[in-house]
Amino acid sequence: MLQITNLQARVEDKPILKGINLTVKPGEVHAIMGPNGSGKSTLAGVLAGKGEYEVTGGEVTFDGKDLLDLDPEERAREGLFLAFQYPVEIPGVSNSYFLKAALNAVRKHRGEAEVDAIEFMKLVKAKMKVLEMDPAFLGRSVNQGFSGGEKKRNEIFQMAVLEPRLALLDETDSGLDIDALQVVSKGVNALRSPERATIVVTHYQRLLNYIVPDFVHVLANGRIIRSGGKELALELEAKGYGWLDQGAA
Amino acid sequence: MSTATDTIEQLATQEYKYGFETLIEADTFPPGLSEDVVRAISARKREPEWMLEWRLKALKAWTGMTEPTWPNVHYPAPKFQEISYFSAPKNQKKLESLDEVDPEILATFAKLGIPLNEQKLLSGVAVDAVFDSVSVATTFKKKLGELGIIFCSFSEAVENHPELVRKYVGSVVPHTDNFYAALNTAVFSDGSFVYVPKGVRCPMELSTYFRINAKGTGQFERTLIIADEGAYVSYLEGCTAPMRDEHQLHAAVVELVALDGATIKYSTVQNWYPGDKDGKGGIFNFVTKRGKAMKDAKITWTQVETGSAITWKYPSCLLVGDNAVGEFYSVAVVNNHQQADTGTKMVHLGKNTRSTIVSKGISAGVGQNSYRGLVKIAKGATGSRNYTQCDSLLIGDRCGAHTFPYIEVKNTTSTVEHEASTSKIGEDQIFYLRQRGLATEDAVNMIVNGFCKEVFRELPMEFAVEAQKLLGVSLEGSVG
Secondary structure (H helix, E strand, C coil), X not given: CEEEEEEEEEECCEEEEEEEEEEECCCCEEEEECCCCCCHHHHHHHHHCCCCEEEXXXXXXXXXXXXXXXXXXXXHHCCEEEECCCCCCEEEEEHHHHHHHHHHHHHHHCCCCCCCHHHHHHHHHHHHHHCCCCHHHHHCEECCCCCHHHHHHHHHHHHHHHCCCEXXXXXXXXXXXXXXXXXXXXXXXXXXXXXXXXXXXXXXXXXXXXXXXXXXXXXXXXXXXXXXCCHHHHHHXXXXXXXXXXXXX | CHHHHHHHHHHHHCCCCCCHHHHHHCCECCCCCCHHHHHHHHHHCCCCHHHHHHHHHHHHHHHCCCCCCCCCCCCCCCCHHHCCCCECCCCCCCECCHHHCCHHHHHHHHHHCCCHHHHHHHCCECCCCCCCHHHHHHHHHHHHHHCCCEEEEHHHHHHHCHHHHHHHCCCCCCCCCCHHHHHHXXXXXXXXXXXXXXXXXXXXXXXXXHHHHHHHCCCCEEEEEEECCCCEEEEEEECCXXXXXXXXXXXXXXXXXXXXXXEEEEEEEECECCCCCCCCCCCEEEEEEEEEECCCXXXXXXXXXXXXXXXXXXXXXXXXXXXXXXXXXXXXXXXXCCEEEEEEEEEECCCCCEEEEEEEEXXXXXXXXXXXXXXXXXXCCCCCEEEEEEEEEECCCCCEEEEEEEEEECCCCCEEEEEEEEEECCHHHHXXXXXXXXXXXXXXXXXXXXXXXXXXXXXXXXXXXHHHHHHHHHCCCCCC
């Protein structure tokens, strides 16, 4: 589904990604771990098409298409979803208005009919139940005045509604207490299916107790220095990143 | 701006070469302004003597005034002796079909969702018999007439209801008020008049009908709206359709009178030609709008200003009676080379008067947007309150937003609150929305409309929908 080959990228003049190789197949969950500054968030940003990153080499295909050639909105409509580490506030725009516009943009791209207000509400209410959200939330402005936990929950809620083929979760666990973490994980797990894949970017192993990965990759200094199964995360938890880091530097 | 002063001086000394007798015959007056011109306008409109006297007093006052230079806008001073001050209403050349209309204008109509028949009317295409605007107007007027509501052109009001006009015209904006109000008083061509009798609630927005008939909008318009005791009226002015006009200078005066317990809502969507991308052409829109609210009365101004090269406009409220309420909700957009200096004045005179100001300024391109507002609470206006919220949104890094709030409070029992913010449409906001599948322009639209929400919800429903679309069209291409 996703094929990353020797991907290199920089911010301004600073090289961040120095040759990433990664293959993600449908149905898989990959965790990308690594110390701060290793390039985890950059990788998520590059895949989503964030403007501040400049790709300097390599290629990425998504369902056979050249991902790097697509605009961010085209990537989104093709089914790539980024759950932001720092979700953005959009004052005056209600969650329901925003989400309905997003859903219809995606549906239109897929050649499906746009949903009307009634269908939309039906769909959304079911998803809200899973994520234990107050329906009053729909009328509030996007992320405005939300706590850190509410923002993260909103990301997963949007993901649940948009049903992406590939979800990128960028440090979704940061700033979450244990209850919120469980709810968010439930939302992510509910979406797991043989057709979909998930990439979980995280600093800590904790999240992976709830969203159990098939593969764990350790990113350091812009390269994947180690890949393994879910037990690799536990090993990292016990030994710290320093244990692997020396080889990469 | 010394050129402006020069022009006025020239004007005062120069002799106008066309006599009254020549003018009275002409379809369009030769350029220039003089006492004869004013007399001729008044005679052409068969106005009573008092109206002529008033116009002449205004002309005299204007001759001694200088063009205001305090607004934060820059433009070449209009040459007042090169303007023709009267054109007899003439029938526009009718086009056979919409195919003959500038495709660019048609594209904008389509984006705004203007119905086909209205498109035809707006662009001067002959309309089929099914859609007869005259009959629409007639049914409409009959309904209003049954309630005793008068809604007619200013000229008709002078002819048919001289006592009402004489009593109220100039009572809110005196002929000496300011340079452009004085000029308007001297030479205004026509405008609208509304009177709602005691205790009557006007059952419809004075709007849809008006839009259809607004094609002959004049250069110097005069509007007078009177809501008698306990009456209610909502009035919509303007049109979302792009309006081109051969006159560059527009100087309108609007006066609102809300008697005890009355409510007037006045909503404007202004989309005059803003000039091209390089700042060439475009309308100068210098407007004086003011309302007087008596005891327990309420006046609400709502405006969406997207057009004109230069906008200079401060819809204001004189809160004369006790418990009077004044509100001002404004969205002002400048793109490319547009400049706007707009805001309001809330003058609290009565006890326990309240005012609310919500101003949203959006700047894009190299546009300059200034909010200028005065909140004045007189000594006797005890227990009064004002709340002001003034937000600016910047798109790109070459535009400007400026805020000039003036606050004068003369007693100790009143409360004034002022909140202001300036923000930039963030790349991160746009990226967030694009990551969810929205195109860049839709993303910008969504952010801008969210920013303006508090103002849009004050607009009548259908107008609000149009205003949202209009914002999108006005800001097209502002984000690369």
